[in-house]
Amino acid sequence: MTATVAPPRAAAGPAPVLHGYRFELVKLVSQWRIRVLLGACWIAPALFVAAVSLQSSLPADTVFGRLMHATGWAGSLVVLGFSCLWALPLLTALVAGDAFAVEDRLGTWRHLLVAVRSPRRIFVTKALASVTVLLLLVAGLAVSSIAGGMAVVGNRPLVGLDGHLLAPADAAATALLAWACVLAPTLAFAAVGLLGSVALGRSPMGLLMPALLAFVLQVAQLLPLPVAVRVALPSHAFLAWRGLFTSPAQTGPVLIGLAVSLVWAVTATALAYWLFLRRDFTDVTYDGSGRRVLVAGVVPLVGLVVLTAVVVAAVTPAGGSGIERAKLQDSLATAYAHLYRLQSQQLGRPDVTEAQLRASASCDKGGSRVFDEGPGNDWRCFVTWRLPDVDAAGTAIYQLDVTPDGRYVADGDGPKQVNGYFQVRTPTGDAPNPLWQFDGNVDLLASTREG
Structure with a gap:
């Protein structure tokens, strides 16, 4: 066995x-x-x-x-x-x-x-x-x-x-x-x-x-x-x-x-x-x-x-806080030109292009004793633009509150008929003037564009 x-x-x-x-x-x-x-x-x-x-x-x-x-x-x-x-x-x-x-x-x-x-x-x-x-x-x-x-x-x-x-x-x-x-x-x-x-x-x-x-x-x-x-x-x-x-x-x-x-x-x-x-x-x-x-x-x-x-x-080319005067001015002028066209359409005015408007901005932070750089709610900007066949340039004033992450809120400070508060009629109903208050964003990593 x-x-x-x-x-x-x-x-x-x-x-x-x-x-x-x-x-x-x-x-x-x-x-x-x-x-x-x-x-x-x-x-x-x-x-x-x-x-x-x-x-x-x-x-x-x-x-x-x-x-x-x-x-x-x-x-x-x-x-x-x-x-x-x-x-x-x-x-x-x-x-x-x-x-x-x-x-x-x-x-x-x-x-x-x-x-x-x-x-x-x-x-x-x-x-x-x-x-x-x-x-x-x-x-x-x-x-x-x-x-x-x-x-x-x-x-x-x-x-x-x-x-x-x-x-x-x-x-x-x-x-x-x-x-x-x-x-x-x-x-x-x-x-x-x-x-x-x-x-x-x-x-x-x-x-x-x-x-x-x-x-x-x-x-x-x-x-x-x-x-x-x-x-x-x-x-x-x-x-x-x-x-x-x-x-x-x-x-x-x-x-x-x-x-x-x-x-x-x-x-x-x-x-x-x-x-x-x-x-x-x-x-x-x-x-x-x-x-x-x-x-x-x-x-x-x-x-x-x-x-x-x-x-x-x-x-990257950016330094400091990344929030600089030149970049803020470029961003504000670009946003203003786009929103001006939107406002013109809502008010039934003749359409103009951003190139025709030639919008530009000049910003200052806290007066002459403060360096124009960094976040804060003390930015004051003047936006100028031109309309076709009009010799005089238009001017609008904005107060900007810029946060450290690059977001800013632009608050219109006159003239009232341009960036003040009033209602405009849109296809979806009445809405606030688009140039009155708006949000923007600064690219913190972008290089400063001169001129």
Whole structure:
């Protein structure tokens, strides 16, 4: 009688990435807070845009806010501006900032490791699931806000940030491109959330890292930073999309913002991956390490800002704050010429071209004792233009409030019949004089044009 020896059983391999991704995605979507966020992002923007567009008072302090009665695309851009300041950083904190910490709170790491059998695949699937949910949230904000504007106001032309008129098709394409551009900084903040979730364990600080970073960067953006440092921050890409609404588009800040955000996303994700693979999963009381966050998180990211600022300063011609008298004058004169043509059409006057108007501007900041450079609400500008067959030149005065990020609000200060407040009749109803108050945007990275 011969004995039969069973062949040794092969060790079980790691679970497929697709199965792990599906499992992590189901876990995320099954959480009540994620379901609430999805519902809010797909419903609330439409209700907000519809409600505000029906009111007589508009959020004029917000970019494109004063245009919400004129076109449905303005409402979506108002939501985009708010989302970049508050909503998107908060969403990344609630989704990516809790991706790994939730396992620490529930004590389920050992079960997950037994099921997946690969820490690498656990990290990949959690990161992919978090990004998927964030993309769904951003898509909801965009689609919902556009739907609300189209339903209440309609698909109408949009006045850009240099006064030129975008046809409905161009407005649609540019608005969608603007929403696409904020995906890169959203991924950067999500990567910071993953890093905090890995490094700090069950500590609530990991959940707050993206929101805390957004707050610190918002404060930094309010300061008169050198332009090279400003665009080296990942939050600058949340503002650079405004340059898409000029002609020609201010693509320099947009491209640099996208590149900086993607570098941040890759760096923070790599740091989180490195920390995750070196974690001791047998320690069930792991609560993270403040020293580890400092050495493997904060220091590399601060170094990345310094390195990026040095590179930007070396490859771009802009210096100082990026807000200079010559650039501001060019921007204001261009916007005035475009809006003068729009005003002429609305008032039924003969059409003139920008070349015929030959508009120019002369600006001064705070009087003769203040250097004409940098942000502030003390800019005073005189715009002159000429009409065909008219010898005398026209003059209009504007008070400008220029913010450190390059956005400015021009407030007409006379003569009243040119840039004062009065109603004009448009195809969509009465509207304020387009030359009364309008928004503009200065390209911080452009070189100063002399003469």
